[in-house]
């Protein structure tokens with residue numbers, strides 16, 4: 001594996017592969033790798049010829065209340081983990097390489113960035129503008145055929161997909177399932193901030209999603225009721241809820257009844273650590289199951 005720090009060197013290196021007709025996969029990251037990152041890299045390895053992983057803690061997506069300097073970093077460990085899953089290039093630019101003096105361009109997706117994590121009462125849409133700004137740059141720098149993102153950051157994946165479509169980036173966006181610890185906690189670089197007690201408390205996020213999913217499979221379709229089921233689990237674990245909301249997977253519009261695929265998304269603070277998680281609630285599968293069990297559909301005909 002080669003570590004490259006400058007844009008011209010990376011472009012020159014990838015140009016050779018392109019001339020040879022090889023496809024390029026990109027896994028954008030902020031480092032401090034866990035199994036979730038490694039699963040994205042493994043998927044890139046399997047599906048593309050040349051795997052580039054970017055490692056850049058992007059300052060423009062951190063809010064004033066978030067501590068950019070405290071974000072966990074360990075490039076040597078990351079490099080060895082990436083090499084272990086067959087990554088070809090670790091692109092690890094410094095801040096001035098990405099944002100040189102005079103840099104003045106923003107990239108903003110409207111609408112879907114203004115709810116959930118982007119709600120002005122929370123992180124605000126500026127967070128996602130920081131993400132789209134750096135991802136747009138990475139797409140232009142690397143020119144990937146396929147880029148890989150995790151479902152844990154469901155809203156981010158949706159925003160990146162929208163940006164790529166709107167700005168005609170010739171890239172396919174692959175979103176891969178959330179990788180979890182054995183007790184259900186979604187893997188995140190931020191889990192390293194948790195004390196032993198907080199680590200235990202943090203399992204409430206996935207337990208809340210499980211409980212809501214069980215209610216959904218049992219036939220509950222009211223968004224309010226499903227949100228209440230999940231919130232109660234967080235409340236019982238004494239976790240400070242930022243939000244628990246159920247929105248349409250497609251465009252994050254509000255849902256009262258889950259009659260289209262829904263995204264049950266949550267953000268909560270465990271101690272001082274902000275964690276997010278989500279679950280997709282699909283309408284059709286359980287409905288088919290219920291119709292089978294009942295033997296008829298609502299209009300009385302066989303399914």
Ligand code: PAF
Pocket residue numbers: 028029030031056058061131134135153156
């Ligand atoms: O998900 C992340 O780690 C970051 O938001 C990303 C996509 C690498 C952009 O900085």
